[in-house]
Amino acid sequence: MLMLGIALLSGALSVLVMLPAAQHLRSFQDGEQTSATLHTEGSCMIGQCKVEFRAEGNTVVADLPVGSGGGKSSVGARMTVRYHADDPWVAVRDEDTGGGGAAVLTVISGGTALLFLVTSVVAPVYASRQRRADPVAGVTSPEGGPAGPANP
Known part of the structure; x- marks a missing residue:
């Protein structure tokens, strides 16, 4: 959830602050x-x-x-x-x-937003797959062996 918040904040910085600043600088060409x-x-x-x-x-x-x-x-x-x-x-x-430092910061904060957005989606999926693959400690199957995907 924290990563999603960082992604949204960084994306908002890029779109609402730095992109207009870069466009303002370009208007002086x-x-x-x-x-x-x-x-x-x-x-x-x-x-x-x-x-x-x-x-x-x-x-x-x-x-x-x-x-x-x-x-x-x-x-x-x-x-x-x-x-x-x-x-x-x-x-x-x-x-x-040409946009100056604002254009550079737009790209950096936009890239950061994308990175954290992808991470906030991939991390929970990876964690849920890990939980399903790992046997639960102390739980045994009806045959007496460890519980897991191969031994339900």
Whole structure:
């Protein structure tokens, strides 16, 4: 039952969180491209990084969305970003427009879900077959021999 719960949780993470994050990153493929500087470092994969760049003559400090890479970069690091002209407050590293780390985590959590789902089905079947094949200790057949499949 625990394995089935892990499978459902991992599948939900893949479908409800990481897949939309990867699609969001891909939506920037046709966005405006510009050079930026890492403004706030943190765990970019969970959306804690910010970049600074110029858009239409204004200096903008934009969030890098969930699933972005670049977490090992330090403040001041230069990078190329893409943003939507109508919303420059969110930018994506140019390297992440293919889905970035979110796409990788989608595959990993989906694979984990599949593994635990198969295991949660196979384990009880295997256990029930083992119980039928093993003779029960202390039980004898009417002929006096051990009880089992060959000696009912």
